Amino acid sequence: MHNHYLVMKFGGTSVGSAQRMHALVDLINDNRPKIVVLSAMSGTTNSLVEISEALYSKNTDKAKQLINALEEKYHQVIKELYKTEEGLRKGKELIENHFSYIRSFTLDLFTANEEKAVLAQGELISTALFHFYLSEINMPSVLLPALDFMRINEHDEPDLNYIENRLAKILKENQNHTLFITQGYICRNAFGEIDNLKRGGSDYTATLIGAALKSPEIQIWTDIDGMHNNDPRVVDKTYPIEELSFEEAAELAYFGAKILHPTCVLPAQKRKVPVRLLNTMQPNAKGTVISEKGSGRNVTAVAAKDGITAINIQSGRMLLAYGFLRSVFEVFERYKTPIDMITTSEVAVSLTIDNTQNLEAITNELKNFGSVKIDYHQTIICIVGNFTADKQGYAFKIFDALKNIPIRMISYGGSEHNVSVLVDSKFKKDALIALNNGVFNHQ
Ligand code: ADP
Numbered sequence: 001m002h003n004h005y006l007v008m009k010f011g012g013t014s015v016g017s018a019q020r021m022h023a024l025v026d027l028i029n030d031n032r033p034k035i036v037v038l039s040a041m042s043g044t045t046n047s048l049v050e051i052s053e054a055l056y057s058k059n060t061d062k063a064k065q066l067i068n069a070l071e072e073k074y075h076q077v078i079k080e081l082y083k084t085e086e087g088l089r090k091g092k093e094l095i096e097n098h099f100s101y102i103r104s105f106t107l108d109l110f111t112a113n114e115e116k117a118v119l120a121q122g123e124l125i126s127t128a129l130f131h132f133y134l135s136e137i138n139m140p141s142v143l144l145p146a147l148d149f150m151r152i153n154e155h156d157e158p159d160l161n162y163i164e165n166r167l168a169k170i171l172k173e174n175q176n177h178t179l180f181i182t183q184g185y186i187c188r189n190a191f192g193e194i195d196n197l198k199r200g201g202s203d204y205t206a207t208l209i210g211a212a213l214k215s216p217e218i219q220i221w222t223d224i225d226g227m228h229n230n231d232p233r234v235v236d237k238t239y240p241i242e243e244l245s246f247e248e249a250a251e252l253a254y255f256g257a258k259i260l261h262p263t264c265v266l267p268a269q270k271r272k273v274p275v276r277l278l279n280t281m282q283p284n285a286k287g288t289v290i291s292e293k294g295s296g297r298n299v300t301a302v303a304a305k306d307g308i309t310a311i312n313i314q315s316g317r318m319l320l321a322y323g324f325l326r327s328v329f330e331v332f333e334r335y336k337t338p339i340d341m342i343t344t345s346e347v348a349v350s351l352t353i354d355n356t357q358n359l360e361a362i363t364n365e366l367k368n369f370g371s372v373k374i375d376y377h378q379t380i381i382c383i384v385g386n387f388t389a390d391k392q393g394y395a396f397k398i399f400d401a402l403k404n405i406p407i408r409m410i411s412y413g414g415s416e417h418n419v420s421v422l423v424d425s426k427f428k429k430d431a432l433i434a435l436n437n438g439v440f441n442h443q
């Protein structure tokens, strides 16, 4: 069994410069067997997305400019990263290879598959650069290609059995090694093509590896000291939460706490592997541990998910009828569009979606049931905590805090861990600040 491998994932800022890569060595430099998962250097995946957009729109000159600028950044990085001729030579060759590959896409038709190949370059480059650096300082490591073991199935879901079997085999072949470096984010799909786990997916890679290997712990190293009680990008005076349950963490991640990829908690929860969130800039800070134990708090944290569309269907036919909701849900099912929030009354139902790809077709079908109203630019504010039915006063506290914010929808009681409200995105900031002042200061 391989249950002794620790998983350590370092995000974009943690590998964002030569200095940061040098600093990682102190964090991984013990003899504990470990798999180190790296993201692309910060900014790279965004640049690759921009390059892809330029290629899609056949703006070849712009694509070439962006490619040149990104390559230039890497030539600067290697000058600071390596001290030896050998390191510099290997780094330069690596960068030239990857960038001539990216440049090859300026020559012919650009499709979704090619885009995925382009997006994969960031993690391929960062891991190879770091691996060369470790060899420059005589620290033995093995570079494990994620494309050899990370796979999603035909429904775009990770194939945990495959990942587990492949990893076990690869690690067995490398029994005499203790330090492995691999790419986050990238994988192969059911057709064997290069694919990815969506933006922020390196966290998911780490938890999938940790679950597959039944690791003692999955560490997510980032640029903040753990999961905060509110979005630190929007609200001042947020604070880290030391302990979270898997359920609480999953809700926060799904509803917009960017520190974790939306679904990355699930594999760890499934195999009961604790996830620890840590700060590379402050390695001794406690951070957050996510486990079965939980926070023990009543109101734990708040997160917000933007880009939500609310759909309201009003119909006299709903009155005292059964089967109505099923017909409504079937429309969303047919268009493979997940529903996030739902509220109903006797004659109307409101629900929210974030994938609007098929909105027009969905709306047309819903019109068969009654009148349909759509509100765009909405935000779900998700309040996570422990709201068992025997506890009193928390709904009051939450809504008292939000008393000056216009609220479009409320969902309470669906889960013991979540109260959600829907507001127009222009009220998001005020709502998050109001909750910070009203709910967290008086716990
Ligand atoms: P990485 O590149 O390491 O994956 P991310 O940028 O994806 O890092 O995630 C870390 C960022 O998440 C933090 O810098 C912070 O701005 C943001 N963030 C959003 N909500 C939260 C929260 N509730 N707690 C902590 N960080 C949060």
Ligand code: ASP
Binding pocket: 011, 012, 039, 040, 045, 046, 122, 184, 185, 198, 199, 200, 201, 202, 203
């Ligand atoms: N590099 C990818 C991104 O920027 C994956 C990640 O960093 O988690 O989305």
Ligand code: MG
Binding pocket: 011, 200, 203, 258, 259, 260, 261
């Ligand atoms: Mg991230």
